[in-house]
Amino acid sequence: MAKYYVCKIAYDKQITDPVSRDCGKLKKVHEPYLVNALSCTEAEARITAEVGQYIKGEWSIKSIKAVNVAEIINEDTEHDRWYQARIAMCVVDEARGTESWVANTALVKADTFYWAYQSIVERFKDSIVDYKIISLSESSIVDLF
Numbered sequence: 001m002a003k004y005y006v007c008k009i010a011y012d013k014q015i016t017d018p019v020s021r022d023c024g025k026l027k028k029v030h031e032p033y034l035v036n037a038l039s040c041t042e043a044e045a046r047i048t049a050e051v052g053q054y055i056k057g058e059w060s061i062k063s064i065k066a067v068n069v070a071e072i073i074n075e076d077t078e079h080d081r082w083y084q085a086r087i088a089m090c091v092v093d094e095a096r097g098t099e100s101w102v103a104n105t106a107l108v109k110a111d112t113f114y115w116a117y118q119s120i121v122e123r124f125k126d127s128i129v130d131y132k133i134i135s136l137s138e139s140s141i142v143d144l145f
Contacts, residue, residue, distance in 0.1 A: 004069045005035045005043035006141070009051055011059035030062060034082075034107070034144045040064050050145045070104035074119050075144060082139040083108045083116035090130040103134060107141070 012026040033051065037043035043064050051059065085108055088101040110116035117136060124131050 002036050002069075002072075003038060004067050005037055005040060005064050006032050006067050007035050007043055007047040007064050008032045008062045009047065009055075009059055010062050011055050012057060031142045032140055034067075034069070034141050036145070040066070046145055068105055069107055071106040071123075072109075072144065073106055073123050074109040077109050079109045079111045079115070081110060081112075081116075082141040082144075083110055083113065083136055084139040085116070085120055085136045086134040087120065087124075088132045088134050101132070107139065107144075108136075109144075113138070 008030055010028060010030045013029045015023055015025050015027055033047055035043040035046050037046055044061060047061060047064075085106045086103050087106055088103045090099055091102050092099045106120070108116040108119050110119055113136065117133070120133060120136070
């Protein structure tokens with residue numbers, strides 16, 4: 001199973017909105033990135049290598065935190081946003097004759113809330129396990145490395 005870390009970085013970003021009176025000024029931003037790594041040290045090395053290519057000027061890693069993400073859906077698509085879904089799956093204990101629901105977190109890459117929902121339905125349509133989408137919300141994650 002893959003292990004993921006959220007790495008929050010801080011850097012100065014130039015405001016490019018021509019309507020804003022602050023256009024051209026620098027603004028301090030904090031952005032979270034999801035990193036697939038075996039350890040916190042590897043996550044730091046990967047985020048340093050990846051983000052260093054795109055951000056000019058000074059930037060720093062503010063935090064690295066392990067997160068429980070069971071599945072990534074549509075990671076190879078060109079969509080702009082990440083959505084976080086809580087999906088409960090029915091687990092049957094045949095020895096006891098009981099069933100219980102186990103919740104997992106999934107991240108879905110999609111353009112809209114509707115397409116995120118449709119991607120989850122498409123992913124689980126052939127599943128033999130009953131599932132429920134408990135929640136679906138837009139995530140602040142910028143990218144996955």
